[in-house]
Amino acid sequence: MQKRRPEILKTCYDLVGSEGLESLHARTVASAMGMNHATIHYYFPKRIDLLMGVAEFAKAQFAGDREKFYASLGSDAEKLEGELALAEAYCKKQSRFAKVLLSLYAASVEHAELRKEVLGIYSDWVGAMTEAVGKAKTKKGSPFADPELLAATLFGFMSVAHLTNQKFDATAKIDVVFDSLFA
Secondary structure, X not given: OHHHHHHHHHHHHHHHHHHOHHHOOHHHHHHHHOOOHHHHHHHOOOHHHHHHHHHHHHHHHHHHHHHHHHOOOOOHHHHHHHHHHHHHHXXXXXXXXXXXXXXXXXXXXXOHHHHHHHHHHHHHHHHHHHXXXXXXXXXXXXXXXXXXXXXXXXXXXXXXXXXXXOOOOHHHHHHHHHHHHHO
């Protein structure tokens, strides 16, 4: 009976990523899927359950995206470059990940349990950065060799890129980070 849950979560993720947090209600999800809203309520009785589901989906999406980016990378430096490339991809207009993450953060102000999930996504990213930076040979004295600073900076770039509708040139800023780490 749980076979519809992943499909519902994908729809929720897409709705939040394209239409924003206010689009996430059982009726809007049901409408987007062409089903009765009672079906959505069966799997997700409250809106917070939908939000938690979106956080779960976003975390899996992030892990899957990282796996794809890492698949063809060999050296530790390439893996760190892969982290930068992934962040750059999340800055692009068509990317939903940053929009979803920002929306989940906004909702987490009201829901402590959701905040834990959002922090978990961020912690996973810091962990990935810690591993990537720790193994790659980075330029001595680069402030971005601090994995927390690197993750926070890239998250900031993603946020501002979407906030300004891509008027903020995240690619150029990520190139500056790359140069600080490797050039």
